[in-house]
Amino acid sequence: MDDSTKKPSTSQTLDTKDVQVGVITDLDEGEVFLHQHGFAHETIQALLGDEPRNKSLVRRVDLVLLPLLAGTYTLQYIDKSALAYSAVFDLLSSTHMTSNEYSWLASIFYFAYLVAEYPWNILAQRTKLAKVVSGNLIAWGAMLMITAACSSFTGMAICRFLLGIFEAPITPCFMMIVGMWYTRSQQPFRAGVFYSCNGLGAVIGGMLTFGIGQIKTIAVWRAIYLILGGITVLWGILMLVFLPDDIVSAKRFSLEDKALLIGRSRLGRTGVINHRVKWYQIREALVDPQVWILFLFTLLNETINGGIANFSKLIIKGLTDDALTTVALAIPMGGFQIFYVLGGTFLASRFRNIRTIVMVLYLLPTIVGVCLMWKMNHETHKIGVLFGYYICGAYVCSLVLALQMPATNLGGYTKRSTGVALVFFAYCAGNIIGPHAFFSKEAPIYETGCKLIVACAAGQAALAVCLRLLLVSRNKRRDALVSSESFQGISEADEIADMTDFENPNFRYVF
Template sequence: MVDENDLKHDIEPSSHDFDIGQMLAVESTPEEERRVLRKLDFVLIPLMGAAYFLQFLDKLALSQATLFNLREDLNLHGSQYSWTSAVFYFGYFFWSWPSSYVIVRLPIGKYLAVSVFVWGGILMCHAACTNFTGLMIARFFLGVGEAAIAPGFTLLTGMFYTRAEQPVRQSAWFFGNCIAVLIGPLIAYGIGSIGSAPIETWKLMFLILGAITSAYGIVLFWFLPDSPNKAVFLTQNERAIAIQRTLKNKTGILDNGKFKWSQAADALKDPQVWFLVLNSFTSNLCNGGITTFTSIITAGFGFSDLKALLMQMPQGGAQIVFLVLTSIACTFIPHSRIIAMILNTIVSVIGLILIWKLNPAEQVGRMVGLTLAVVYAINLPISLSVVTSNIAGFSKKSVASALLFIAYCVGNVAGPQFFHASEEPSYPTGIKAAMSGLVLSIFFLICLLAYYIWENRRRDRLHGSPEEMTVRAELQDELSNKTDREIDSFRYLL
């Protein structure tokens, strides 16, 4: 029997607003745990997935708007269009680091909901732009509004799911991204087909998508939980079970409320963090260019503007197929996450080679290449599951997530600069730069895999293989406010 008073002496004081004794007193059956898991899946995943669907739909809007004369109406010339994409990531970069602090100090669910509401309003402001300067300002603040979403969802996934469950759940809410790629062109096609609109089509697109996004922010405010012990869709007993389920994670899901600067320093000194950061930067050299210019590249294959929108739909289909295959493999095949990321990246490199090497007349082959070229994007939820599974300490995790997304921003800023206006619509320099980034990404993933194998073996030599721990010991580690490098029994998942 666990002595609650002894346990309270063993753990570091924190700001938890739940009763430790009450939580430990709850004895759950496997069926009760499965019921809690089903509730989490039926509520959390759709909430996060729909938000991520809207985020990527809104991100695609700029590229799609180029087919409805946005560049001509705003008199964009030379590299100005490239910079309107890049400045979005400047805004994302600007707020990523402060957000890693704020997200720990504030109720995470409410903070994310307000962020969604604000970004929807900023998206609507795009319709008021009349020149390059106005568009740059709107894009910057849109990046600020969206900066908290993916890191926040990463932290929420770590709060509610075990390490084994996280890959498929990260992929599940990221599925919204794939659906946006699949049906986003269809939505844009529908808006573009409105014949009697009183304003320009590209303005109407921003107004409609922005209004829907802000409305959804209100939904999140009421239903997205801040932590397992505040989930309104769970009973008191189910909340205790939800917390107990994740004790073995040892990743500090319950120590939010106080930012620990020592954990921030630990993140900056951790090799795994920097391998993840470098992978994020290099892979997003491709992402920044391909996402921004995909509509122009597709139109350059010989399709009309509206048909070019519809021809982007197979990209979403390819992402869905590889996302499902990868998430299943990562769930049921041990030590397969990083290997799956490497294989996905290789598929995208092959796609870019097809675009680069095939003659312009080979339209089908080049479209196949463009479809395969976006498969690398599904590595994002897997890399986020690596963060939630392998980085312990809530503050360290938030800093690592921020660094990951800062690298994401830098890569997305740099990538479009290789797509020179003089090379439109084939952009050979940009395609080669994107391909080089993915090859470097493969290298850093191999380095990360080697580091995890080496570190796990080193810990086994020093401390022996981790043994089955009691609930008391698991809770002691979970509430210890320690990082993965400070917990002797912690082993990295591959």
């Protein structure tokens, strides 16, 4: 039903700080599917109780989704790093760019990301999510190839802007896919699997760039863009064929499989998908303190990332005069990142309600690593500086958990997609800010950048603690309400509606 005719939910009896708007709207499309195909509540419960079938289905979902998501993320990291790899070789001299202009190239990408992300999210919700992702993937690969033709800062800036436009929907949509297909306890590790492919991308990208660096017939940086762009276009076509848009329309699952997947999504009370954009849910996301804590956390995290991702290889270059050696020395960083992301997200999935604790713990190696890079002598303690560089990437695990929180802790499809979009707005802003704290006159140590990273990591730790306290207090209030004699509960019709976490008193937050 429309906003004008929505009825109050019984969850309006919750604490007023927790509930700003209480409404019931039309059914989630997963629930529509169940009604259309005659799956009764008892049938779904029987399917959920079949443990072997559940495990087998999750393995099939993993085989269908994870290779596609992981492959895309590997290419995404390599492609984004093409600028950093190119700077190690002959990009700056070939295009007559200054170090300051190079910093702006890093930021321009995220200005475009910021502008395009929410429109792409709305389009993905209203149409076909997988087609939006795949189409942008193909366009992004084509734009990489076009970048090889640039000969000035202006041309590079235009191409970087368009690359940002086309890459904007990838990570938000992937987080929504994980939130749709997996239960809440399974989501952190699955998100970690594909996000750890940033580390795999660093390893493969380093080896690939090392090989491309041997080319003598064309400028190395142009060869990097041409080869990576061609690979990405081919992968985008593969995604177009094999990535399902949602559970309901997926072709490789039977009706009972789909019913079970929808039933599993009920467990978290976040819903499957709803193609209608509901404005009251957007408003609700904007007044939810949880969303803004995650916004600030991601902003600080990506301020760190904006500096490290674009200047770390130049820091390594300060340890050696050889471009190929620089590329080779950067490769182990990817292995460390894989270890951190998979390890942290496994812990968050394996043990209940320790996500915010993991977020804090995985900031500590970043603080230590950056301090080593900052304080150790780059001439006499090169191994110590390198070790600091390798361990400083632990902050990425904290980011993965923060990015996945909106898909896990926000009910209502529009509210969830809005929360994801706001967090990715911060993701863009942080990546814009980060590179500008690294001044060329401070190379190769970049003292100001190191100070900023330490401050951001400390700020993130405080925000993670605040988030934990907020979510714990919300759950306690809801538990107290449900156990009170005055609590009336909600009907099954309300329970399966596209309800937000504020509307549904049975919703519990994970932290």
